[in-house]
Amino acid sequence: MTALTASRPPVAPSRRRSHVVADAVTMLRRNLLHMIRYPGLSLFTIIGPVVALLLVVFVFGGTLGAGLPGVDPEGGREAYIAYVLPGILAITIAGTAGGIAITISMDMTEGITARFRTMAISRASVLAGHVLGNTIQGIIAVALVLAVGLLIGFRPTAGPLEWLAAAGVVALIAFAISWIGLAMGIQAKSVETASNLPLILTFLPLLGSGFVPTDSMPAGLQEFARYQPFTPFIETIRGLLLGTPLGWNPALAIGWAVLFVLVGYIWSTAIYERKSVR
Structure with missing residues (x-):
């Protein structure tokens, strides 16, 4: 028996990879079903940005839009819809971090993750399933918020290639934010506190170019707003949908997204492995 065991060939890397991929698909299916059965978090992710969009456009839009460079005061509200919607889309994506933080915390505290550890399931696939499910949820939320924007007067100038590029950027940002939210x-020590830390991500678009140009901010805040991650995210989406100058923003957006993925992956797997041995 020992000789037979010793002569058994190791599992090929390709088979290990296919095993992880299959497990990740299973975990993704579980998270999508969870999203359908418990739609409260998904609805909150959509309703919050929609309310914010309607509020800033119809209450503050006329005044804020008239203050944008080169805008006729008579068309302030229409101009502000075009300006603010990319920022609202960024807030929509950032808001999904709270949802994935709550769902993974529930799995960790309610013993579901511990049950997975006793099964022949790749640990990486458990995390990947959460991330992929949350990414899909973020894309759906962005599409619905964008649809509301179109209904109230948002008029993008993008062609098919720009729309495709914008969709790719949204998917990349949602993927990156999902990894950070997962970590x-x-x-978090409890489900009740799981959504506290992700609130930082929701506030960052407010401190960027999402609602007003960074040039209008005080000097210290202006520098922070220019170089924080969400400003290139917003400016890239704005440039693709509305034809504003892109500059280095796409490269910066991709760089920040890759950094988020790396930090989130290393952070989440390290904590997950540490808690797995308890």
């Missing part, structure tokens, strides 16, 4: 949720 924050695993780090």
Whole structure:
């Protein structure tokens, strides 16, 4: 028996990879079903940005839009819809971090993750399933918020290639934010506190170019707003949909997204492995 065991060939890397991929698909299916059965978090992710959009456009839009460079005061509200919607889309994506933080924290505290550890399931696939499910949820939320924007007067100038590029950027940002939100949720000590840390991500678009140009901010805040991650995210989406100058923003957006993925992956797997041995 020992000789037979010793002569057994190791599992090929390709088979290990296919095993992880199959497990990740299973975990993704589980998270999508969870999203359908418990739609409260998904609805909150959509309703919050929609309310914010309607509020800033119909209450503050006329005044804020008239203050934008080169805008006729008579068309302030229409101009502000075009300006603010990319920022609202960024807030929509950022808001999904709270949802994934809560769901992974529930799995960690309710013993579901512990049950997965006793099964022949790749640990990486458990995390990947959460991330992929949350990414899909973020894309759907962005599409619905964008649809509301179109109904109230948002008129993009993008062609097919720009729309495709914008969709790719949204998917990349949603993927990156999902990894950060996942790590924050695993780090949390309870479900009740899981959504606290992701609130930082929701506030960052407010401190960027999402609602007003960074040039209008005080000097210290202006520098922070220009170089924080969400400003290139917003400016890239704005440039693709509305034809504003892109500059280095796409490269910066991709760079920040890759950094988010790396930090979130290393952070989440390290905490997950540490909690797995308890």
